[in-house]
Amino acid sequence: MYGESSDLRSFVPWFQSHEGFVDVSVMDITTFPGHGGRGVIALTEILEGHTLFTIPRSLTLSTRTSSVPAMLGPQRWKNYGLDKGWVGLILCMMWEEAQGASSRWSQYMSDLPMTFDTPMFWSASELEELKGTSVVDKIGRDDAGKDYYTKLLPAVQSRQDLFSPNLIPQYYSLEKYHIHGSRILSRSFQVERWEREDGTIEDNGNGNTSTESEMDVANMSAGSGMDVDESPADAPQPEESDDEDAVDPSDVAMVPMADMLNARYGSENAKLFYEESLLRMVTTKPIKAGEQIWNTYGDPPNSDLLRKYGHVDMVPLSQGEEGNPSDIVEVRADLLVSVLTQQNHEISPESTKERIDWWLEEGGDDVFVLETDLELPEALISMVRLLLLPDGEWAKARDKGKPPKPKVDPQLLSLILLVLRRRLEEYPTSLEFDVALLSENLPLTRRHAVIVRVGEKQILCGTIEKLLAMQQALPANADEDKGKKRKGGSAAGEIDERPKKTKR
Numbered sequence: 001m002y003g004e005s006s007d008l009r010s011f012v013p014w015f016q017s018h019e020g021f022v023d024v025s026v027m028d029i030t031t032f033p034g035h036g037g038r039g040v041i042a043l044t045e046i047l048e049g050h051t052l053f054t055i056p057r058s059l060t061l062s063t064r065t066s067s068v069p070a071m072l073g074p075q076r077w078k079n080y081g082l083d084k085g086w087v088g089l090i091l092c093m094m095w096e097e098a099q100g101a102s103s104r105w106s107q108y109m110s111d112l113p114m115t116f117d118t119p120m121f122w123s124a125s126e127l128e129e130l131k132g133t134s135v136v137d138k139i140g141r142d143d144a145g146k147d148y149y150t151k152l153l154p155a156v157q158s159r160q161d162l163f164s165p166n167l168i169p170q171y172y173s174l175e176k177y178h179i180h181g182s183r184i185l186s187r188s189f190q191v192e193r194w195e196r197e198d199g200t201i202e203d204n205g206n207g208n209t210s211t212e213s214e215m216d217v218a219n220m221s222a223g224s225g226m227d228v229d230e231s232p233a234d235a236p237q238p239e240e241s242d243d244e245d246a247v248d249p250s251d252v253a254m255v256p257m258a259d260m261l262n263a264r265y266g267s268e269n270a271k272l273f274y275e276e277s278l279l280r281m282v283t284t285k286p287i288k289a290g291e292q293i294w295n296t297y298g299d300p301p302n303s304d305l306l307r308k309y310g311h312v313d314m315v316p317l318s319q320g321e322e323g324n325p326s327d328i329v330e331v332r333a334d335l336l337v338s339v340l341t342q343q344n345h346e347i348s349p350e351s352t353k354e355r356i357d358w359w360l361e362e363g364g365d366d367v368f369v370l371e372t373d374l375e376l377p378e379a380l381i382s383m384v385r386l387l388l389l390p391d392g393e394w395a396k397a398r399d400k401g402k403p404p405k406p407k408v409d410p411q412l413l414s415l416i417l418l419v420l421r422r423r424l425e426e427y428p429t430s431l432e433f434d435v436a437l438l439s440e441n442l443p444l445t446r447r448h449a450v451i452v453r454v455g456e457k458q459i460l461c462g463t464i465e466k467l468l469a470m471q472q473a474l475p476a477n478a479d480e481d482k483g484k485k486r487k488g489g490s491a492a493g494e495i496d497e498r499p500k501k502t503k504r
């Protein structure tokens with residue numbers, strides 16, 4: 001029987017009875033031993049371009065398809081701030097769960113996970129293991145708690161006819177809020193409305209349409225058939241901002257069946273495509289019988305994988321090593337400022353603040369991202385140079401609206417080396433210590449934390465090594481360049497590092 005190898009025997013019949021199509025002759029849902037939970041495997045060889053399953057838009061669960069927003073009314077929905085971020089969708093999920101068998105999504109809701117390996121649910125001592133990584137500051141448990149108490153709970157308490165007070169502990173608690181939030185974080189998709197050629201918009205697959213002028217479509221990137229691929233399950237949390245690229249909260253949707261696919265770095269062999277009334281999961285490569293069918297979560301670094309999904313990727317790298325090629329390490333601008341002001345007492349706090357404010361106003365970032373290619377981010381070099389500029393040149397740069405060019409010289413290299421060494425000291429343990437730890441039998445949370453730390457420290461140590469080599473090469477180059485300047489009068493004494501642009 002389909003799904004026999006998993007604990008999902010009722011799920012597929014439910015899916016099919018709600019007009020979901022699944023090609024049971026080629027795929028099955030299975031539970032993997034060890035970690036990874038459930039996933040999808042190929043039962044036979046599958047060719048590229050094969051439809052594995054389709055989901056009607058009306059079966060996705062979002063603030064567009066749930067009846068809760070209409071029951072509360074648009075004004076109240078807005079007044080309680082349910083139109084921002086994920087809080088509205090969380091309320092819909094709570095409501096649907098509270099309806100039991102009468103909810104359209106009852107079977108789906110009961111098959112969603114209740115526990116997670118994400119740091120959101122780690123103890124204080126487990127979180128200590130992540131010290132120095134960029135994970136801890138991004139968990140956001142306190143912000144989620146604030147949203148629960150200031151938005152969701154007041155909305156629930158304002159309509160006792162809809163949300164019976166004696167159901168609050170079971171379905172509308174803070175604990176449930178975190179569980180639904182984690183389900184959204186690890187499984188949701190960004191499903192945009194369908195815009196027809198005549199300008200009307202398919203709202204939720206239920207045949208509801210409206211004209212473009214009636215709707216806020218500012219954030220929509222209009223989709224059309226197979227050209228538009230899916231936004232991975234790590235769709236960014238909709239921000240409460242005016243940013244035009246911000247995700248429309250009503251686009252965030254739970255997508256039954258599509259969220260059964262696991263992901264691994266560089267392994268994607270199926271993808272979700274949007275059509276007018278349904279979503280279609282299609283193979284993007286030929287798949288052999290017995291192989292896992294992988295979606296993509298966007299191949300994030302292990303720090304993000306752990307924070308959002310509760311697992312890490314370890315794929316073979318060069319020289320027999322394993323790791324995640326997408327790993328990154330973040331260096332905050334305030335660390336830069338602290339090192340520079342310690343080293344150069346001529347830098348005044350007022351002038352530094354002015355320069356940083358200008359940098360941010362010009363769209364610069366206050367975090368620099370180092371990647372596994374060990375290239376120095378242009379922005380990092382440019383900001384160090386900005387902070388070192390004599391006052392007159394700083395005024396000129398500001399007037400021209402141009403930050404300094406990202407060129408490396410010996411002084412700058414020494415300063416960046418100091419910054420990276422200080423960044424390395426933010427971790428309580430060394431890279432060697434962590435690498436040795438990995439050969440021990442560690443509990444899962446600790447192993448994951450150590451893997452994240454190792455990935456970040458390898459980038460830092462590798463970049464430091466590279467800068468040391470550059471430093472050794474510099475005097476010769478600098479002399480050569482000076483010679484050139486004397487002859488040709490061109491810029492000299494500096495190596496144009498030409499690193500690639502940062503991703504953020």
Ligand SMILES: C[S@@+](CC[C@H](N)C(=O)[O-])C[C@H]1O[C@@H](n2cnc3c(N)ncnc32)[C@H](O)[C@@H]1O
Nearest residue numbers: 036037038186187259260261262263264309311
């Ligand atoms: C979209 S769901 C995929 C289905 C999920 N495995 C289940 O049992 O319902 C994403 C979750 O699957 C797990 N997962 C996905 N890919 C994985 C991988 N390569 N290794 C370990 N766990 C993975 C993580 O727990 C993640 O939060």
